[in-house]
Amino acid sequence: MGLGTFGSRPVHRSKVLLSRHLAKMNTRKIFGISLSLILINMASIMERADENLLPSVYKEVSEAFSAGPTDLGYLTFIRNFVQALSSPVAGILVLYYDRPTVLAMGTMCWALSTAAVGASQHFLQVAFWRAVNGFGLAIVIPALQSFIADSYLDGVRGMGFGLLNLVGSVGGIGGGVLATVMAGQEFWGIPGWRCAFIMMAVLSSLIGILVFLFVVDPRTINITHGPGESSDRDNLVEKGKAGSAPVWADSWMAMKTVMKVQTFQIIVLQGIVGSVPWTAMVFFTMWFELIGFSHKNTAALLSLFATGCAMGSLLGGLIADRMSRIYPHSGRIMCAQFSAFMGIPFSWFLLTGITQSVSSWFTFAPTLFFMGLTISWCATCANNPMFAEVVPAKHRTMIYAFDRAFEGSFSSFAAPIVGILSERVYGYDPKSVNLLSGKEAFALSRGLFTMMAVPFGLCCLFYSPLYLTFRRDRENARIASLKEQEM
Structure with a gap:
């Protein structure tokens, strides 16, 4: 029941005027771009920068805490696993707060944990604060994705997610x-590695404050209730005032709705294996340094790879938008399968085909760039845009949250498995007196190859059932949305 039903007409009129005022605030632009979208993308930049911090200093952390690849892999596992398990919290929080508030909460949480990692004196302290970091990211990422989904129409949503990944990659490169x-x-x-963590924490806190103060949820813009009507947000607030049970009932219904969608189930299945290679890639920095590359040369190589991924995510989104207009029910799926397949030959050539020597820098460089350009499409060309089309708009945060929960919980095992394979199968010795002998770099590369080529192939295969389910699920979501609007 809306406020206009039991309140006076002047009260409802004031509420509509307030809604229109908020909409005008949110349409404020800088150089023709929405201020809200600018700040949301800045939050994405800091999120990606924070994710890349620890893998970039694995070698220094290894020396500071006498930790081998397996121990370092567990640090990534702990953060990713906690992040995965906590992701549904984002879907619940948006029932109580608007998304800018949720984003600010998550940002401050990860900023605190990032500073604490830089100040840690024991390995277990690092592990604890990495878990807290995962909780903060779990709140931020689904809210970011649903914010973008609500800000773009179906036909250009791939471009929207591509731009988010592009600017986020800038943060990843910078971090x-x-x-x-x-x-x-x-x-x-x-x-220096400790200073980098503290500096990143300060910048993240600043962005979190700006998001809280100036970003307005796109759902606020779309308020169009007439006399006697109310938005879903108003209904949720009223339910929250009446008691927590109705809100939790809505949360449970949203979870069940998302879980029943077959397209969601299939994308999650491919994502479980498809995200494994990306988790394993956290060892790239350590691998290049073991080969003998300096910090600057390693940073340059990884920057080329990140640049390729950034451009590829936008390119994949644009191509898939065009393909979806030509082949509405299969265009995005074909783009995703192409991108996943390209991970196989590039992984083979990068990790086994190129001579592991500092003299191979000019071979590694273009390989990493073009690898990033072609293997980074899946999220922007298919996964995220398709999620937005197979559930009603009010369930979008929940579907992105559950996607992160399932994919992250399984893929988080990839990093420690790379370490275990490198040490126990391929002979990596973390206590070796000469880590630059070439033996340890070779062992680590073979562990990486195992955890990249096979999952990329399975990912490509697991997209196939979408040809049968996507069209039906999209139509069901449209019908459900129309029924909600009529009610």
Whole structure:
């Protein structure tokens, strides 16, 4: 029941005027771009920068805490696993708060944990704060994705997610380069890698405050209730005032609705294996440094790879938008399968075909760039845009949250498995007196190849059932949305 039903007409009129005022605030633009979208993309930049910090200084952390690849892999596992299990919290929080508030909460949480990692003196302290970091990211990422989904129409949603990934990759490049370059230095007697973590925490806190103060949820813009009507948000607020049970009932219904969608189930299945290679890639920095590359050369190689991924995510989204207009029910799926398949030959050539020597820098560089350009399409060309089309708009945060929960919980095992394979199968010795002998780099590359080529192939295969389910699920979602609007 809306406020206009039991309140006076002047009260409802004031509420509509307030809604229109908020909409005008949100349409404020800088250089023709929405201020809200600018700040949301800045939050994405900081999120990706934070993700890349620790992998960029694995070698220094390994030396500081006497940790081998398996121990370092567990740090990534802990953060990713906690992030996966906590992701549904984002879907529940948006029932109580608007998304800018949820984003600010998550940002402050990860900023605190990032600073704490930089100040940690024991390995277990690092592990604890990485878990807290995962909780903060779990709140932020689904809210970011649903925010973008609501800000773009179906036909250009791939471009929207591509732009988010593009600007986010800028943060990933910046965070990785900053940490890698600072790692080999000291500032005021403090190791450079610790300073990088503290600096990133301060910047993240600033962005979180700006998001909270100036970003308006796109659902606020679309308020169009007439006399006696109310938005879903109003209904949820009223239910929350009446008691928590109705809100939890809505949460449970949203979860069941999302879980029953077959397209969601299939994309999650491919994502479980498809995200494994990306988790394993956290060892790229350590691998290049074991080959013998300097911090700057390693940072340059990884920047080329990140640049390729950034451009590829946007390119994949644009191509899939065009393909979806030609082949409405299969265009996005074909693009995703192409991208997943390309991971197989590139993984083979990068990790086994190129001579592992500092003299191979000019072979590694273009390989990494074109690899990133072609293997980074899936999320922007298919997964995220298709999720937005197979559930009603009010369930979008929940579907992105559950996607992260399932994919992240399984893929989080990839990093420690790479370490285990490298040490126990391929002979990596973390206590070796000469880590630059070439033996350890070779062992790590074979562990990486195992955890990349096979999952890429399975990912490509698991997209196939979408040819049968996507069209039906999209039509069901449209019918459900129409019924809700009529009610």
